[in-house]
Amino acid sequence: MISRRSVLQLGGALAVAGSVGAAAPSAQGARSATVPWDQLRARLRGDLVLPADSGYDLAKQLAVAEYDAIHPQGIAYCETPADVASAVRFAQANSLPTRTRSGGHNFAGWSTGEGLVVDVSRIKHVKVGASTVRLGPGAMSVEALTALKPYNRQIVTGTCPTVCPGGFLTGGGIGFQTARYGLGSDRLVSARAVLADGSLVTASATREPDLFWALRGGGGGNFGVLVDFEVLPIDQPRGVYFATTWPWDKARELVEAWQQWSLADADTLGSSCGVLLFDAAPGTTPMVTVNGGYWGAQADLEAGLDALAAQAGAQPLSRSVAELPYDEVMMHVYGCDQVTVKQCHRVGQNDEATIPRGGALRERHRLFDKPLTGSALAATLAAFDADRHAGHTRFLGFNHLGGASTRPGRTDTAFWHRDTQFLIGIGAALPSPTPSAEDEAVTKAWVDRGYGIIDPLSTGHSYINFPDERLEDWQQAYYGGNYDRLVQVKNAYDPGNFFNHPQSIGS
Numbered sequence: 001m002i003s004r005r006s007v008l009q010l011g012g013a014l015a016v017a018g019s020v021g022a023a024a025p026s027a028q029g030a031r032s033a034t035v036p037w038d039q040l041r042a043r044l045r046g047d048l049v050l051p052a053d054s055g056y057d058l059a060k061q062l063a064v065a066e067y068d069a070i071h072p073q074g075i076a077y078c079e080t081p082a083d084v085a086s087a088v089r090f091a092q093a094n095s096l097p098t099r100t101r102s103g104g105h106n107f108a109g110w111s112t113g114e115g116l117v118v119d120v121s122r123i124k125h126v127k128v129g130a131s132t133v134r135l136g137p138g139a140m141s142v143e144a145l146t147a148l149k150p151y152n153r154q155i156v157t158g159t160c161p162t163v164c165p166g167g168f169l170t171g172g173g174i175g176f177q178t179a180r181y182g183l184g185s186d187r188l189v190s191a192r193a194v195l196a197d198g199s200l201v202t203a204s205a206t207r208e209p210d211l212f213w214a215l216r217g218g219g220g221g222n223f224g225v226l227v228d229f230e231v232l233p234i235d236q237p238r239g240v241y242f243a244t245t246w247p248w249d250k251a252r253e254l255v256e257a258w259q260q261w262s263l264a265d266a267d268t269l270g271s272s273c274g275v276l277l278f279d280a281a282p283g284t285t286p287m288v289t290v291n292g293g294y295w296g297a298q299a300d301l302e303a304g305l306d307a308l309a310a311q312a313g314a315q316p317l318s319r320s321v322a323e324l325p326y327d328e329v330m331m332h333v334y335g336c337d338q339v340t341v342k343q344c345h346r347v348g349q350n351d352e353a354t355i356p357r358g359g360a361l362r363e364r365h366r367l368f369d370k371p372l373t374g375s376a377l378a379a380t381l382a383a384f385d386a387d388r389h390a391g392h393t394r395f396l397g398f399n400h401l402g403g404a405s406t407r408p409g410r411t412d413t414a415f416w417h418r419d420t421q422f423l424i425g426i427g428a429a430l431p432s433p434t435p436s437a438e439d440e441a442v443t444k445a446w447v448d449r450g451y452g453i454i455d456p457l458s459t460g461h462s463y464i465n466f467p468d469e470r471l472e473d474w475q476q477a478y479y480g481g482n483y484d485r486l487v488q489v490k491n492a493y494d495p496g497n498f499f500n501h502p503q504s505i506g507s
């Protein structure tokens with residue numbers, strides 16, 4: 001969660017996990033020529049985009065350009081739950097493998113495929129009720145935060161402005177508010193979903209409770225197409241934003257001190273620590289950052305930063321702190337404080353959008369119940385710095401969860417990882433969406449070396465919203481002891497496995 005506009009511009013996401021290779025749909029599906037697309041077009045209030053249509057190249061894009069190589073037979077832009085039901089029934093009737101897409105950020109490419117893409121990015125309502133807020137699956141973080149500002153309400157979001165609830169909330173949802181206010185999915189009150197038979201159901205603690213349980217951490221693309229999320233808002237309309245950079249030669253001390261600070265101050269501090277190399281050419285110096293939000297008095301944050309510097313034995317190279325409305329805090333986090341909300345979108349999403357897509361990402365992450373310290377941390381930093389390769393952007397990200405996210409029981413929702421204090425990942429953004437074999441080989445070797453150091457110290461678990469197609473035991477890694485119950489829910493709600501991807505429940 002240390003993503004910054006500058007890094008997005010350099011070809012990818014910073015604090016997010018990655019993919020290894022494009023995902024292919026598991027079913028063969030109907031051939032496009034035999035599919036009666038006009039029938040679907042006639043039923044949709046939204047638009048159907050087919051390969052011959054002028055907007056097709058844009059319509060098939062995800063956040064990572066690598067997946068442009070996947071060519072859906074059709075993209076159905078759904079504007080209502082009835083549109084979604086029509087698209088699902090049409091896909092079923094025509095044996096079309098189907099993927100659901102909201103914000104298109106999945107780093108393994110699971111929100112696209114060679115059949116039908118059910119796109120719900122246009123279902124983006126943000127409705128404020130007496131005690132809850134309703135969000136459409138396509139309401140991007142930046143849009144939702146802006147819409148909620150006049151109501152002095154906020155929600156848990158991550159650090160990318162264009163990530164949507166469709167994937168974010170179903171997978172868990174980690175942000176700078178998480179240590180204090182919990183996971184996004186822990187604040188879910190109810191959700192509406194179109195199931196594989198086209199029916200629309202509401203899931204809550206009292207209605208379809210098993211589905212409601214599964215939707216909070218089970219991950220997107222498994223049980224149905226979510227068309228509405230009802231969440232508990234956060235009554236914290238302001239926060240203290242801070243951004244600091246630190247000398248590379250004090251990285252170990254700084255990361256250790258930041259982890260201890262995060263553990264001690266979980267109720268007020270929401271932050272991440274990152275080591276970055278914008279260009280991994282030999283001779284360049286990594287940048288070390290600590291950024292985030294603080295949910296207490298600015299003076300207390302300033303004192304915390306002073307203590308961090310004292311413990312690390314280094315003064316920050318830069319330090320900016322400002323008490324702001326929460327949406328403005330996040331505009332800083334996004335690196336969008338100098339641009340408009342409209343400009344703070346991915347290129348292609350509107351005419352003014354300025355955030356470029358990434359080329360290809362190669363990243364691996366693990367969850368940790370204790371800090372990474374001493375010789376293991378030193379070895380990780382050394383591995384990060386080794387084997388330089390010009391043109392690649394590298395990151396080592398340390399994200400704090402802890403606090404409120406650890407209070408529910410492991411089986412209260414599908415999110416198993418209640419012991420997690422830190423999410424740590426290492427990765428590289430490659431400029432080309434089609435990396436050369438040499439690029440792939442050197443990047444894999446480099447990522448593997450760093451991951452190989454941290455992996456044995458982790459809980460052995462991973463976060464489904466940062467998918468990792470190289471995990472052999474992904475069922476255990478993402479879901480631990482909740483996996484068997486997730487399979488039961490899957491069998492009850494999608495017995496034909498209509499909603500699937502390479503690591504979907506029950507596959």
Ligand SMILES: Cc1cc2nc3c(=O)[nH]c(=O)nc-3n(C[C@H](O)[C@H](O)[C@H](O)COP(=O)(O)OP(=O)(O)OC[C@H]3O[C@@H](n4cnc5c(N)ncnc54)[C@H](O)[C@@H]3O)c2cc1C
Pocket residue numbers: 001003012013014015016063099100101102103104105106107110111120137157158159160162163164165166167168170171172173174175219220221222224225226227465466501
């Ligand atoms: C720059 C960047 C920063 C990020 N930072 C964070 C962060 O700080 N914290 C964090 O927790 N995560 C973060 N993520 C990861 C993010 O939460 C996941 O990628 C999330 O799944 C994206 O959801 P989406 O709807 O935007 O993407 P999509 O690719 O559209 O969807 C992701 C998955 O959910 C499925 N899905 C999408 N919509 C629906 C729906 N309506 N119903 C059912 N299934 C659906 C898709 O089929 C796919 O499998 C970040 C990602 C990026 C790119």
